Amino acid sequence: MRVISVKDYDEMSEVAGKIIAAQVTVKPDCVLGLATGSTPIGTYKELIKKYKKGEISFAECKTANLDEYFGISPENDQSYAYFMKDNLFSHVDIKPESTNIPNGQNPDAEEECNRYEEVIKKLGGVDLQLLGIGNNGHIGFNEPAEGFSCTTHKVALTESTIDANTRFFASKDLVPKYAYTMGTKTILGAGKILLLASGENKADAIYRMVAGPIEPGMPASILQLHKDAIVIADKKAIRLLEEKAPELITTKMN
Numbered sequence: 001m002r003v004i005s006v007k008d009y010d011e012m013s014e015v016a017g018k019i020i021a022a023q024v025t026v027k028p029d030c031v032l033g034l035a036t037g038s039t040p041i042g043t044y045k046e047l048i049k050k051y052k053k054g055e056i057s058f059a060e061c062k063t064a065n066l067d068e069y070f071g072i073s074p075e076n077d078q079s080y081a082y083f084m085k086d087n088l089f090s091h092v093d094i095k096p097e098s099t100n101i102p103n104g105q106n107p108d109a110e111e112e113c114n115r116y117e118e119v120i121k122k123l124g125g126v127d128l129q130l131l132g133i134g135n136n137g138h139i140g141f142n143e144p145a146e147g148f149s150c151t152t153h154k155v156a157l158t159e160s161t162i163d164a165n166t167r168f169f170a171s172k173d174l175v176p177k178y179a180y181t182m183g184t185k186t187i188l189g190a191g192k193i194l195l196l197a198s199g200e201n202k203a204d205a206i207y208r209m210v211a212g213p214i215e216p217g218m219p220a221s222i223l224q225l226h227k228d229a230i231v232i233a234d235k236k237a238i239r240l241l242e243e244k245a246p247e248l249i250t251t252k253m254n
């Protein structure tokens with residue numbers, strides 16, 4: 001695992017934007033695995049800037065998003081489909097038909113999960129998967145559990161994730177209780193992984209993900225098994241790792 005320590009959210013976004021832009025430059029028809037949440041918004045802004053300056057094009061790219069809330073329509077402004085349009089797709093030249101996201105409106109979980117795995121297979125797999133991390137170490141919506149999940153599945157969100165996501169909804173009751181998410185095996189299938197973290201509330205998850213044992217109670221710890229995983233964490237998010245296991249930080253940019 002390559003761990004890059006940066007100053008703050010803006011520097012994290014800048015470094016991540018450069019890595020994704022490099023991927024798009026060397027392979028214009030690459031498959032990008034994309035994530036939602038507040039963490040990647042700055043990275044998407046960097047990509048939009050690079051596109052507007054004519055440095056990169058997404059015309060041949062394809063995308064596959066990690067997850068989507070269950071029972072939510074793409075028109076709902078809290079859906080991840082809406083988030084992706086709003087924060088990236090509507091600002092760049094990606095073709096709408098080249099973007100993929102689980103269909104939160106399909107009530108048949110088995111059918112939807114099989115369909116989504118098939119979509120990823122047909123794309124030839126993900127070249128670069130962008131990830132955030134939940135306060136409890138979840139990736140996508142792979143929550144702490146007894147065992148690691150495998151392929152795309154329907155998951156019940158934990159109380160801590162529902163609490164963390166309540167800030168985006170008018171009230172806690174409105175936060176969906178289930179989601180469709182790529183499984184850990186699906187995520188690990190990506191050629192390259194880029195995980196971003198910013199802020200004090202991610203410090204424990206970053207420390208345990210990088211330095212702790214690989215265990216399903218800390219879903220992100222499985223990324224230690226990936227051959228090409230890059231973590232970019234800002235000062236606040238890396239504080240515990242820096243305190244307890246500084247030797248695991250490979251590059252310091254701050």
Ligand code: GLP
Nearest residue numbers: 036037038039132133134140141
């Ligand atoms: C959600 C998403 C994750 C994301 C996490 C952290 O639960 N499903 O993909 O990484 O939240 O979100 P944030 O970046 O807002 O801290």
